Amino acid sequence: MATKFGVLEFTNAFGKQETLPTYCCGHCSDVVVMRPDRIRERKHCTHCGKLICEKKELCQIDCTPIHSLAKDHFEGAGKWGKYVPALMAGCSTVDEGVAKGLIIVP
Amino acid sequence: MAKYTYSINGTALSTSTGLLTVQTAATGAGSVVSVQEIMLGGEAGSSTVARVVFNRPSAAPTGGATAQTAEKLHPASPTATHVVATAYATTQGTLSTNDVLILGFNAFGGVVRWLAAPGEEVIVGTQGAVAYGILRSRSGTPTVSGHIVVEEA
Numbered sequence: 572m573a574t575k576f577g578v579l580e581f582t583n584a585f586g587k588q589e590t591l592p593t594y595c596c597g598h599c600s601d602v603v604v605m606r607p608d609r610i611r612e613r614k615h616c617t618h619c620g621k622l623i624c625e626k627k628e629l630c631q632i633d634c635t636p637i638h639s640l641a642k643d644h645f646e647g648a649g650k651w652g653k654y655v656p657a658l659m660a661g662c663s664t665v666d667e668g669v670a671k672g673l674i675i676v677p
Numbered sequence: 678m679a680k681y682t683y684s685i686n687g688t689a690l691s692t693s694t695g696l697l698t699v700q701t702a703a704t705g706a707g708s709v710v711s712v713q714e715i716m717l718g719g720e721a722g723s724s725t726v727a728r729v730v731f732n733r734p735s736a737a738p739t740g741g742a743t744a745q746t747a748e749k750l751h752p753a754s755p756t757a758t759h760v761v762a763t764a765y766a767t768t769q770g771t772l773s774t775n776d777v778l779i780l781g782f783n784a785f786g787g788v789v790r791w792l793a794a795p796g797e798e799v800i801v802g803t804q805g806a807v808a809y810g811i812l813r814s815r816s817g818t819p820t821v822s823g824h825i826v827v828e829e830a
Contacts, residue, residue, distance in 0.1 A: 576794050577793040578791070579789070579792075581780075581782055588788075595793060600798070601775070601778070601799070602777060602778040627775065638798075641802060644704075644709050644830065645708075645709070645805075648804065656803050660735065660773075660808075661732065661735045661772075661773025662773070663774065
């Protein structure tokens with residue numbers, strides 16, 4: 572599981588600077604801001620071990636190790652890169668990706 | 678793995694035109710860009726909502742890009758092969774429903790800065806095609822300044 576976090580620094584409603592930890596979803600690289608009062612456990616991929624977001628269907632159904640794939644310019648991504656075109660075109664669900672022709676249904 | 682920065686100098690936000698749009702090359706150098714940092718500071722004279730998002734567009738922008746010149750973080754870095762545009766000639770991109778990052782703040786002196794952990798950056802790029810990431814206001818049109826830092830893989 573990821574142990575390093577990004578940061579979001581912002582000015583709150585009272586004009587004070589606040590900092591919250593963030594992580595990037597291991598499957599789509601969307602940024603997730605970590606609320607300090609959350610009790611429920613963060614979701615992580617049992618295959619790549621990365622923390623993932625909980626807002627996209629595409630991130631839940633299969634492992635898309637986006638940072639590893641990006642290092643190789645998505646070449647030879649094979650089955651791991653199946654959802655990359657849909658994720659990078661802003662799709663959240665399989666239906667959206669199929670409708671746009673970005674996911675090929677066998 | 679060269680890093681570049683792009684600045685926003687007292688620009689009024691727009692909900693229809695991107696503040697900055699990261700555009701990758703289709704293949705080869707510049708086909709994958711990782712966004713490492715986004716910082717915005719408001720310059721409004723009174724309390725004003727600024728809900729700025731980084732988004733992967735559902736429809737790509739069209740027409741010629743008005744590109745901003747990349748500032749190299751290291752002088753020996755090669756010339757950037759990706760593009761960061763302030764506008765497109767024909768149509769601007771259409772924001773998708775899901776935002777990659779939401780930077781909401783009060784533009785009356787408010788500041789917001791997101792910084793990725795190493796190896797945990799926001800990826801812009803796809804398989805053999807041009808990809809886009811748009812930094813744009815979803816709500817509010819105050820004047821802001823700031824910068825983004827990207828790394829070209």
